[in-house]
Amino acid sequence: MANTTNSNSSTKAFLGVGWAFPVKPVGGQLQFASYEDDVEQAIQIILLTEPGERPMLPDFGGGLRNFLFEPNAPATHRAIEKVVRNALIDWEPRIDIDRVEVTPDDVQPNLLLIHVDYVVRATNSFYNRVYPFYLLESRP
Numbered sequence: 059m060a061n062t063t064n065s066n067s068s069t070k071a072f073l074g075v076g077w078a079f080p081v082k083p084v085g086g087q088l089q090f091a092s093y094e095d096d097v098e099q100a101i102q103i104i105l106l107t108e109p110g111e112r113p114m115l116p117d118f119g120g121g122l123r124n125f126l127f128e129p130n131a132p133a134t135h136r137a138i139e140k141v142v143r144n145a146l147i148d149w150e151p152r153i154d155i156d157r158v159e160v161t162p163d164d165v166q167p168n169l170l171l172i173h174v175d176y177v178v179r180a181t182n183s184f185y186n187r188v189y190p191f192y193l194l195e196s197r198p
Contacts, residue, residue: 097152097178098187104149105142105172105189120145122191130167130193135160138191142172153178160191168194 107119121141128134143158156175163169172189 094178094181094183094185097150098185100150101146101153101174101176101187102189104145118149125191126193128193130162130170134193135162135170138170138172142174146174146176152180156184163190168192 104118105120105122108123109117109119109121112118122138124141125134125138128137138160139158142160143155146153146155146158153176156177157173158175159173161171161173163171170191170193172191173186174189175184175186177184
């Protein structure tokens with residue numbers, strides 16, 4: 059009988075280990091994110107980074123700031139969905155995107171909720187995350 063612990067570890071090893079985001083030393087040591095946590099943090103980094111911010115990867119990022127002053131309208135929601143989907147497909151090879159949907163918040167008119175459903179390829183595990191995005195520069 060095969061050892062499932064070693065098999066699971068070797069499958070997850072593909073997901074990697076990296077510095078935790080945001081980078082905050084604790085007790086003088088860097089914190090690390092492993093496996094699915096590393097994937098989740100990579101998705102957040104992609105969505106928070108603007109193309110051009112990384113000199114060595116000038117195309118890296120989600121480009122969400124382009125929508126900062128756009129109206130809270132279905133056309134804006136669909137455009138953001140397309141940008142997020144394309145950025146995650148381009149920059150996170152460890153996942154398959156199942157759904158990207160942008161919905162307005164019920165309480166704050168300038169807040170959009172970006173729902174991302176994805177499957178981690180190595181483990182076939184399903185995850186969903188909601189990322190807040192403010193259309194206006196100031197937050198209430």
